[in-house]
Amino acid sequence: EVQLVQSGAEVKKPGESLKISCKGSGYSFNTYFIVWVRQMPGKGLEWMGIIYPYDSDTRYSPSFQGQVAISVDKSISTAYLQWSSLKASDSAVYYCLRRSDGGYYFDYWGQGTQVTVAS
Amino acid sequence: QSVLTQPPSASGTPGQRVTISCSGSSSSIGSNTVSWYQRLPGTAPKLLIYSNNQRPSGVPDRLSGSKSGTSASLAISGLQSEDEADYYCAAWDDRLNGWVFGGGTKLTVL
Numbered sequence: 001e002v003q004l005v006q007s008g009a010e011v012k013k014p015g016e017s018l019k020i021s022c023k024g025s026g027y028s029f030n031t032y033f034i035v036w037v038r039q040m041p042g043k044g045l046e047w048m049g050i051i052y053p054y055d056s057d058t059r060y061s062p063s064f065q066g067q068v069a070i071s072v073d074k075s076i077s078t079a080y081l082q083w084s085s086l087k088a089s090d091s092a093v094y095y096c097l098r099r100s101d102g103g104y105y106f107d108y109w110g111q112g113t114q115v116t117v118a119s
Numbered sequence: 120q121s122v123l124t125q126p127p128s129a130s131g132t133p134g135q136r137v138t139i140s141c142s143g144s145s146s147s148i149g150s151n152t153v154s155w156y157q158r159l160p161g162t163a164p165k166l167l168i169y170s171n172n173q174r175p176s177g178v179p180d181r182l183s184g185s186k187s188g189t190s191a192s193l194a195i196s197g198l199q200s201e202d203e204a205d206y207y208c209a210a211w212d213d214r215l216n217g218w219v220f221g222g223g224t225k226l227t228v229l
Contacts, residue, residue, distance in 0.1 A: 004163070035218070044123075044222035045207060061217050095164070104211040104218070105154035105169040112163065 002026040004034075004096050004110035011116045012086050019082040020113045022096030029077035030054045033099035035106065036070060036081050040092040050099070051079060086117045122219035123147065123208055130227040136196040139224045141208035143189050147219050151211040153191040155184055158205040158223075167206075168193060195226075203228045 007021040022034065036048040049060040053072045060070070069082040079096055094113050097106035124142040131137040141153065155168040166175055168184035171191065181196045191210075195202055208221040 037218075037220070045209070045220035047218040047220070061215075100169070103169060104151060105166065105209065106156070107166050107169075107175070109156070109164040109166075 002098070002108050004098060004108055006094075006096060006110040006113045009114040009116070011118070013119055014086060014088055014117055016086050016117075017082070017084050018086055018115065019080050020094060020115065022079045022081075022110050024077045024079070024098070027098075030074055032101065034072070034079040035097040035099055036068075036079075037095050037097060038064075038092045039095070039112075040089075045095075048081070048094075053077075053079065086115075088117050088119075091115060091117045122212065122215070123210065123221035125206075125208060125221035125224045127222065128225045128227065130229055131195075131198045132229045133198055133200065135198045136194060137198055137226065139193045139195075139206050139208075139226070141191045141193070141221050143191075143210060143219070144212075144214075145189055146214035147189070147210045147212040148186065148191055149189040150213050153184065153186050153208055153210045155191075155193045156207045156209065158207070160204070164207065198228055200228045202226060 003025045005023045030053045033050050033052050035050045038046045047061050048064045049070045051058045051070045058070050072079045096110040098108040100107040152170045156164045157167050158164040171186040172184045183194045185192050206224045212219045
């Protein structure tokens with residue numbers, strides 16, 4: 001069974017760093033793109049970036065370029081989303097998604113990670 | 120404001136047919152296929168429709184998708200209480216060179 005399991009909810013202060021994770025199982029992790037999306041309170045979904053685990057090739061949405069870092073550890077089939085200095089406006093739910101093989105849609109989603117940034 | 124426009128809410132009674140719309144642009148829906156996702160309370164979102172009107176295995180045929188021009192629709196017939204969820208549309212956008220999503224529609228089964 002294909003699964004994407006994300007790390008648990010986080011509560012952080014402005015200026016702190018954070019790394020959340022997304023562990024894939026039940027499939028060949030290296031050969032499927034992983035996408036991260038953000039959902040701010042009461043808002044829609046926003047595409048943040050995409051990574052290909054096989055070679056770590058990464059691309060960011062212009063809205064998130066320089067604001068976050070996406071990485072992967074193939075040895076443990078895990079993708080990451082990282083902030084070096086959180087802002088209150090980073091408070092949101094973050095989802096990792098598996099892009100389908102050959103299609104521009106997402107066949108599996110993680111359960112989401114709630115990030116709360118407050119002083 | 121989301122790039123794809125969905126109604127914030129929809130409702131119907133058991134057995135009814137409900138349609139959820141998703142409006143985009145020439146660079147998104149007008150040029151690329153649409154997918155639909157369902158998020159039940161407390162669960163990970165699930166793929167319902169891909170390539171405008173294709174259902175993954177396990178998705179009942181009372182759910183269907185369509186696309187015309189720069190708009191798409193998700194139809195749910197024979198509405199059931201278990202259909203009460205949030206629904207999202209998505210498409211690739213050639214101008215933005217990335218994916219765009221709808222704001223989501225909360226479906227209530229009365």
